[in-house]
Amino acid sequence: MAGKPVLLITRRLTDVVQARAARDYQVILNEEDRVFSHDELIARCQDVDAVLPCHSEHFSADVIAALGDRLRIIANHSVGVDHVDLNAAKKAGIVVTNTPDVLSDATAEIAMLCMLGAARYGAKGDAMVRAGKWDFWSPAFMVGRQVTGKRFGVLGMGRVGQVAADRARGFGMTVHYHNRTRLPDHLEKGAVFHDTVEGLLAVSDVLSLHCPATAATTGIINEKTIALLPDRAILVNTARGNLVDEPALIAALRQGKLFAAGLDVFCTEPGGNPDLAALENVFLLPHIGSATEETRDAMGFRALDNLDALFSGGEPQDRVA
Numbered sequence: 001m002a003g004k005p006v007l008l009i010t011r012r013l014t015d016v017v018q019a020r021a022a023r024d025y026q027v028i029l030n031e032e033d034r035v036f037s038h039d040e041l042i043a044r045c046q047d048v049d050a051v052l053p054c055h056s057e058h059f060s061a062d063v064i065a066a067l068g069d070r071l072r073i074i075a076n077h078s079v080g081v082d083h084v085d086l087n088a089a090k091k092a093g094i095v096v097t098n099t100p101d102v103l104s105d106a107t108a109e110i111a112m113l114c115m116l117g118a119a120r121y122g123a124k125g126d127a128m129v130r131a132g133k134w135d136f137w138s139p140a141f142m143v144g145r146q147v148t149g150k151r152f153g154v155l156g157m158g159r160v161g162q163v164a165a166d167r168a169r170g171f172g173m174t175v176h177y178h179n180r181t182r183l184p185d186h187l188e189k190g191a192v193f194h195d196t197v198e199g200l201l202a203v204s205d206v207l208s209l210h211c212p213a214t215a216a217t218t219g220i221i222n223e224k225t226i227a228l229l230p231d232r233a234i235l236v237n238t239a240r241g242n243l244v245d246e247p248a249l250i251a252a253l254r255q256g257k258l259f260a261a262g263l264d265v266f267c268t269e270p271g272g273n274p275d276l277a278a279l280e281n282v283f284l285l286p287h288i289g290s291a292t293e294e295t296r297d298a299m300g301f302r303a304l305d306n307l308d309a310l311f312s313g314g315e316p317q318d319r320v321a
Protein backbone atom coordinates (compact mmCIF):
# COMPACT_ATOMS: atom_id res chain seq x y z
CA MET A 1 0.00 0.00 0.00
CA ALA A 2 1.39 3.41 -0.94
CA GLY A 3 1.68 5.80 2.04
CA LYS A 4 0.39 5.27 5.52
CA PRO A 5 -2.97 3.50 5.91
CA VAL A 6 -5.85 5.82 6.77
CA LEU A 7 -7.14 5.12 10.28
CA LEU A 8 -10.33 6.49 11.82
CA ILE A 9 -10.16 6.67 15.64
CA THR A 10 -13.71 7.12 16.83
CA ARG A 11 -13.11 8.35 20.42
CA ARG A 12 -10.40 10.22 22.29
CA LEU A 13 -7.59 7.86 23.37
CA THR A 14 -4.67 8.54 25.73
CA ASP A 15 -1.98 10.90 24.46
CA VAL A 16 0.69 8.22 24.08
CA VAL A 17 -1.66 6.01 22.10
CA GLN A 18 -2.73 8.83 19.81
CA ALA A 19 0.92 9.84 19.32
CA ARG A 20 1.89 6.32 18.26
CA ALA A 21 -1.13 6.09 15.96
CA ALA A 22 -0.19 9.41 14.33
CA ARG A 23 3.36 8.18 13.80
CA ASP A 24 2.29 5.08 11.88
CA TYR A 25 -1.06 5.97 10.32
CA GLN A 26 -2.81 8.80 8.59
CA VAL A 27 -5.17 9.40 11.47
CA ILE A 28 -8.64 10.90 11.41
CA LEU A 29 -9.81 11.83 14.91
CA ASN A 30 -13.26 12.46 16.30
CA GLU A 31 -12.32 15.83 17.79
CA GLU A 32 -15.67 16.17 19.60
CA ASP A 33 -15.27 12.75 21.27
CA ARG A 34 -18.97 11.95 20.96
CA VAL A 35 -20.80 8.87 19.74
CA PHE A 36 -21.44 8.95 15.99
CA SER A 37 -25.00 8.37 14.87
CA HIS A 38 -25.70 5.34 12.69
CA ASP A 39 -25.42 7.43 9.50
CA GLU A 40 -22.36 9.36 10.67
CA LEU A 41 -20.56 6.13 11.47
CA ILE A 42 -21.20 4.86 7.95
CA ALA A 43 -20.10 8.16 6.41
CA ARG A 44 -16.93 8.42 8.51
CA CYS A 45 -15.89 4.87 7.68
CA GLN A 46 -15.91 5.48 3.93
CA ASP A 47 -12.48 6.03 2.41
CA VAL A 48 -10.57 4.69 5.41
CA ASP A 49 -8.48 1.51 5.57
CA ALA A 50 -9.08 0.88 9.25
CA VAL A 51 -11.24 1.95 12.13
CA LEU A 52 -10.36 1.84 15.83
CA PRO A 53 -13.69 2.08 17.69
CA CYS A 54 -14.83 1.54 21.26
CA HIS A 55 -17.86 -0.38 22.51
CA SER A 56 -19.88 2.81 22.00
CA GLU A 57 -19.87 2.40 18.20
CA HIS A 58 -22.41 -0.09 16.92
CA PHE A 59 -21.35 -1.97 13.82
CA SER A 60 -24.65 -3.67 13.11
CA ALA A 61 -25.19 -5.75 9.97
CA ASP A 62 -26.68 -2.81 8.07
CA VAL A 63 -23.80 -0.50 9.04
CA ILE A 64 -21.29 -3.12 7.91
CA ALA A 65 -23.16 -3.66 4.65
CA ALA A 66 -22.85 0.07 3.93
CA LEU A 67 -19.13 0.37 4.64
CA GLY A 68 -17.81 -0.03 1.12
CA ASP A 69 -14.80 -2.04 -0.04
CA ARG A 70 -11.89 -0.11 1.37
CA LEU A 71 -12.22 -0.83 5.10
CA ARG A 72 -10.06 -3.83 6.03
CA ILE A 73 -10.22 -3.96 9.80
CA ILE A 74 -12.28 -2.97 12.84
CA ALA A 75 -9.62 -2.94 15.57
CA ASN A 76 -11.67 -2.56 18.73
CA HIS A 77 -10.48 -0.76 21.84
CA SER A 78 -12.41 -3.20 24.04
CA VAL A 79 -12.45 -6.83 24.98
CA GLY A 80 -16.21 -7.08 24.44
CA VAL A 81 -17.26 -7.27 20.81
CA ASP A 82 -21.03 -7.43 21.22
CA HIS A 83 -21.25 -4.04 19.48
CA VAL A 84 -20.01 -5.63 16.24
CA ASP A 85 -21.98 -8.10 14.14
CA LEU A 86 -19.16 -10.59 13.70
CA ASN A 87 -20.97 -12.70 11.10
CA ALA A 88 -21.66 -9.65 8.96
CA ALA A 89 -18.01 -8.57 9.25
CA LYS A 90 -16.82 -12.03 8.28
CA LYS A 91 -19.13 -12.04 5.26
CA ALA A 92 -17.88 -8.60 4.25
CA GLY A 93 -14.25 -9.76 4.59
CA ILE A 94 -13.52 -7.25 7.35
CA VAL A 95 -11.13 -8.40 10.07
CA VAL A 96 -12.28 -7.73 13.65
CA THR A 97 -9.96 -7.67 16.68
CA ASN A 98 -10.33 -6.93 20.40
CA THR A 99 -8.05 -6.18 23.38
CA PRO A 100 -8.12 -9.11 25.80
CA ASP A 101 -5.88 -9.65 28.87
CA VAL A 102 -4.71 -6.06 29.32
CA LEU A 103 -7.87 -4.97 31.13
CA SER A 104 -8.40 -8.00 33.35
CA ASP A 105 -6.75 -6.51 36.46
CA ALA A 106 -8.52 -3.16 36.21
CA THR A 107 -11.92 -4.76 35.61
CA ALA A 108 -11.45 -7.24 38.46
CA GLU A 109 -10.55 -4.30 40.72
CA ILE A 110 -13.78 -2.53 39.82
CA ALA A 111 -15.71 -5.75 40.50
CA MET A 112 -14.27 -5.66 44.03
CA LEU A 113 -15.23 -1.99 44.37
CA CYS A 114 -18.78 -2.83 43.25
CA MET A 115 -18.96 -5.78 45.66
CA LEU A 116 -17.75 -3.80 48.66
CA GLY A 117 -19.65 -0.66 47.69
CA ALA A 118 -22.84 -2.73 47.54
CA ALA A 119 -22.16 -4.78 50.67
CA ARG A 120 -21.29 -1.74 52.82
CA TYR A 121 -23.58 1.04 51.52
CA GLY A 122 -20.63 2.79 49.87
CA ALA A 123 -22.71 5.22 47.81
CA LYS A 124 -25.26 6.04 50.50
CA GLY A 125 -22.57 6.69 53.10
CA ASP A 126 -20.49 8.85 50.76
CA ALA A 127 -23.53 10.91 49.76
CA MET A 128 -24.56 11.41 53.38
CA VAL A 129 -21.18 12.74 54.50
CA ARG A 130 -20.79 14.95 51.41
CA ALA A 131 -24.23 16.45 51.88
CA GLY A 132 -23.51 17.34 55.50
CA LYS A 133 -26.32 14.99 56.57
CA TRP A 134 -24.27 12.71 58.81
CA ASP A 135 -25.80 13.63 62.15
CA PHE A 136 -26.24 10.25 63.82
CA TRP A 137 -24.21 7.17 64.76
CA SER A 138 -25.12 4.00 66.60
CA PRO A 139 -24.11 0.33 66.44
CA ALA A 140 -27.26 -0.25 64.41
CA PHE A 141 -26.40 2.47 61.90
CA MET A 142 -25.71 1.53 58.26
CA VAL A 143 -25.01 -2.12 58.95
CA GLY A 144 -23.88 -3.95 55.83
CA ARG A 145 -22.85 -7.51 55.05
CA GLN A 146 -19.33 -8.81 55.51
CA VAL A 147 -17.92 -10.64 52.50
CA THR A 148 -15.11 -12.45 54.35
CA GLY A 149 -15.93 -16.14 54.55
CA LYS A 150 -18.77 -15.88 52.04
CA ARG A 151 -19.09 -17.67 48.68
CA PHE A 152 -18.06 -15.70 45.59
CA GLY A 153 -19.82 -17.03 42.49
CA VAL A 154 -18.24 -16.28 39.12
CA LEU A 155 -20.46 -16.60 36.07
CA GLY A 156 -18.00 -16.82 33.17
CA MET A 157 -14.52 -17.85 34.34
CA GLY A 158 -12.55 -16.25 31.50
CA ARG A 159 -9.61 -13.91 32.00
CA VAL A 160 -11.47 -11.25 34.00
CA GLY A 161 -13.43 -13.83 35.99
CA GLN A 162 -10.20 -15.60 36.99
CA VAL A 163 -8.59 -12.39 38.26
CA ALA A 164 -11.78 -11.42 40.11
CA ALA A 165 -11.71 -14.86 41.73
CA ASP A 166 -8.10 -14.25 42.85
CA ARG A 167 -9.06 -10.91 44.37
CA ALA A 168 -12.06 -12.47 46.15
CA ARG A 169 -9.77 -15.16 47.60
CA GLY A 170 -7.81 -12.26 49.08
CA PHE A 171 -10.95 -11.36 51.02
CA GLY A 172 -11.15 -14.89 52.41
CA MET A 173 -14.04 -15.85 50.14
CA THR A 174 -14.48 -19.33 48.68
CA VAL A 175 -14.78 -19.29 44.90
CA HIS A 176 -17.46 -21.11 42.91
CA TYR A 177 -17.86 -20.81 39.16
CA HIS A 178 -19.74 -21.82 36.07
CA ASN A 179 -18.10 -21.77 32.68
CA ARG A 180 -18.84 -23.50 29.38
CA THR A 181 -15.76 -25.65 29.97
CA ARG A 182 -14.15 -26.58 33.25
CA LEU A 183 -10.74 -24.98 33.82
CA PRO A 184 -7.56 -27.01 34.31
CA ASP A 185 -6.34 -27.31 37.93
CA HIS A 186 -3.70 -24.57 37.67
CA LEU A 187 -6.35 -22.03 36.62
CA GLU A 188 -9.15 -23.40 38.78
CA LYS A 189 -7.01 -23.04 41.92
CA GLY A 190 -9.42 -25.02 44.07
CA ALA A 191 -12.55 -23.14 42.93
CA VAL A 192 -15.68 -25.26 42.90
CA PHE A 193 -16.96 -25.91 39.37
CA HIS A 194 -20.72 -26.03 38.73
CA ASP A 195 -21.78 -27.52 35.43
CA THR A 196 -25.03 -25.55 35.39
CA VAL A 197 -25.81 -21.87 35.90
CA GLU A 198 -28.54 -22.92 38.33
CA GLY A 199 -26.06 -24.89 40.44
CA LEU A 200 -23.78 -21.87 40.70
CA LEU A 201 -26.58 -19.47 41.60
CA ALA A 202 -27.78 -21.65 44.46
CA VAL A 203 -24.46 -21.19 46.32
CA SER A 204 -23.49 -17.60 45.40
CA ASP A 205 -23.63 -15.19 48.34
CA VAL A 206 -22.05 -12.76 45.90
CA LEU A 207 -22.65 -13.41 42.20
CA SER A 208 -20.24 -11.64 39.87
CA LEU A 209 -20.95 -11.61 36.14
CA HIS A 210 -18.02 -12.03 33.78
CA CYS A 211 -19.50 -13.67 30.68
CA PRO A 212 -19.69 -12.04 27.24
CA ALA A 213 -23.00 -10.65 26.02
CA THR A 214 -24.38 -13.05 23.42
CA ALA A 215 -27.81 -14.20 22.33
CA ALA A 216 -27.49 -17.01 24.91
CA THR A 217 -26.55 -14.78 27.85
CA THR A 218 -28.87 -11.80 27.27
CA GLY A 219 -31.19 -11.61 30.28
CA ILE A 220 -29.51 -14.56 31.98
CA ILE A 221 -30.16 -12.84 35.32
CA ASN A 222 -33.93 -12.57 35.45
CA GLU A 223 -36.85 -13.16 37.80
CA LYS A 224 -36.44 -16.94 37.66
CA THR A 225 -32.68 -17.04 38.09
CA ILE A 226 -32.64 -14.37 40.81
CA ALA A 227 -35.05 -16.59 42.77
CA LEU A 228 -32.35 -19.31 42.81
CA LEU A 229 -29.82 -17.12 44.63
CA PRO A 230 -29.51 -17.40 48.41
CA ASP A 231 -31.68 -14.84 50.19
CA ARG A 232 -29.94 -11.48 50.62
CA ALA A 233 -27.30 -12.24 48.00
CA ILE A 234 -25.34 -9.47 46.30
CA LEU A 235 -25.17 -9.10 42.52
CA VAL A 236 -22.11 -7.58 40.85
CA ASN A 237 -22.08 -6.74 37.15
CA THR A 238 -18.99 -5.35 35.46
CA ALA A 239 -19.56 -7.17 32.15
CA ARG A 240 -22.53 -5.97 30.09
CA GLY A 241 -25.84 -4.45 31.18
CA ASN A 242 -28.01 -6.64 29.02
CA LEU A 243 -27.00 -9.77 30.94
CA VAL A 244 -29.50 -8.55 33.54
CA ASP A 245 -33.24 -8.04 33.25
CA GLU A 246 -33.21 -4.69 35.04
CA PRO A 247 -36.93 -4.59 36.05
CA ALA A 248 -36.51 -8.04 37.66
CA LEU A 249 -33.37 -6.84 39.46
CA ILE A 250 -35.15 -3.72 40.72
CA ALA A 251 -38.06 -5.82 42.02
CA ALA A 252 -35.66 -8.18 43.85
CA LEU A 253 -33.77 -5.24 45.39
CA ARG A 254 -37.02 -3.62 46.52
CA GLN A 255 -38.34 -6.85 48.04
CA GLY A 256 -35.08 -7.55 49.86
CA LYS A 257 -34.58 -10.85 48.02
CA LEU A 258 -31.24 -9.31 47.05
CA PHE A 259 -29.36 -7.40 49.73
CA ALA A 260 -27.71 -5.09 47.20
CA ALA A 261 -26.23 -4.77 43.73
CA GLY A 262 -22.98 -3.21 42.54
CA LEU A 263 -23.19 -2.28 38.86
CA ASP A 264 -20.72 -0.75 36.43
CA VAL A 265 -22.84 -1.51 33.34
CA PHE A 266 -26.45 -0.92 32.34
CA CYS A 267 -28.91 -1.75 29.59
CA THR A 268 -28.91 1.91 28.56
CA GLU A 269 -25.52 3.60 28.34
CA PRO A 270 -24.62 6.29 28.90
CA GLY A 271 -27.33 7.20 31.36
CA GLY A 272 -28.15 4.06 33.31
CA ASN A 273 -31.55 3.34 34.79
CA PRO A 274 -33.32 5.99 36.96
CA ASP A 275 -35.34 3.30 38.77
CA LEU A 276 -32.11 1.63 39.87
CA ALA A 277 -30.63 4.98 40.81
CA ALA A 278 -33.63 5.64 43.08
CA LEU A 279 -32.72 2.66 45.29
CA GLU A 280 -30.49 2.90 48.37
CA ASN A 281 -29.13 -0.64 48.17
CA VAL A 282 -27.17 -0.16 44.95
CA PHE A 283 -23.67 1.03 44.21
CA LEU A 284 -23.47 2.40 40.66
CA LEU A 285 -20.58 3.36 38.40
CA PRO A 286 -20.52 4.72 34.81
CA HIS A 287 -18.86 1.81 32.93
CA ILE A 288 -15.32 2.52 34.12
CA GLY A 289 -14.09 -1.03 34.63
CA SER A 290 -11.03 -0.59 32.43
CA ALA A 291 -10.55 3.12 33.09
CA THR A 292 -7.08 3.28 34.61
CA GLU A 293 -4.15 5.10 33.03
CA GLU A 294 -2.18 1.88 32.74
CA THR A 295 -5.01 -0.07 31.18
CA ARG A 296 -6.18 2.57 28.74
CA ASP A 297 -2.61 2.89 27.40
CA ALA A 298 -2.33 -0.89 27.16
CA MET A 299 -5.68 -1.24 25.39
CA GLY A 300 -4.73 1.41 22.84
CA PHE A 301 -1.34 -0.17 22.20
CA ARG A 302 -2.92 -3.59 21.85
CA ALA A 303 -5.39 -2.28 19.26
CA LEU A 304 -2.48 -0.66 17.39
CA ASP A 305 -0.49 -3.91 17.57
CA ASN A 306 -3.40 -5.62 15.85
CA LEU A 307 -3.50 -2.95 13.15
CA ASP A 308 0.27 -3.12 12.66
CA ALA A 309 0.11 -6.88 12.23
CA LEU A 310 -2.54 -6.65 9.52
CA PHE A 311 -0.91 -3.81 7.61
CA SER A 312 2.48 -5.52 7.66
CA GLY A 313 0.94 -8.60 6.09
CA GLY A 314 0.63 -10.69 9.26
CA GLU A 315 -2.19 -12.07 11.36
CA PRO A 316 -3.45 -9.86 14.24
CA GLN A 317 -3.04 -11.73 17.52
CA ASP A 318 -6.51 -10.84 18.77
CA ARG A 319 -8.56 -11.63 15.70
CA VAL A 320 -12.14 -12.56 16.58
CA ALA A 321 -13.55 -12.45 13.01
Ligand code: DGY
Pocket residue numbers: 054055077078079080081103239289290
Ligand atom coordinates in the same frame (compact mmCIF):
# COMPACT_ATOMS: atom_id res chain seq x y z
C1 DGY B 1 -14.55 -3.68 27.24
O1 DGY B 1 -13.35 -3.67 26.95
O2 DGY B 1 -15.35 -4.46 26.71
C2 DGY B 1 -15.01 -2.70 28.26
O3 DGY B 1 -16.33 -2.84 28.56
C3 DGY B 1 -14.70 -1.29 27.83
O4 DGY B 1 -15.20 -1.06 26.57
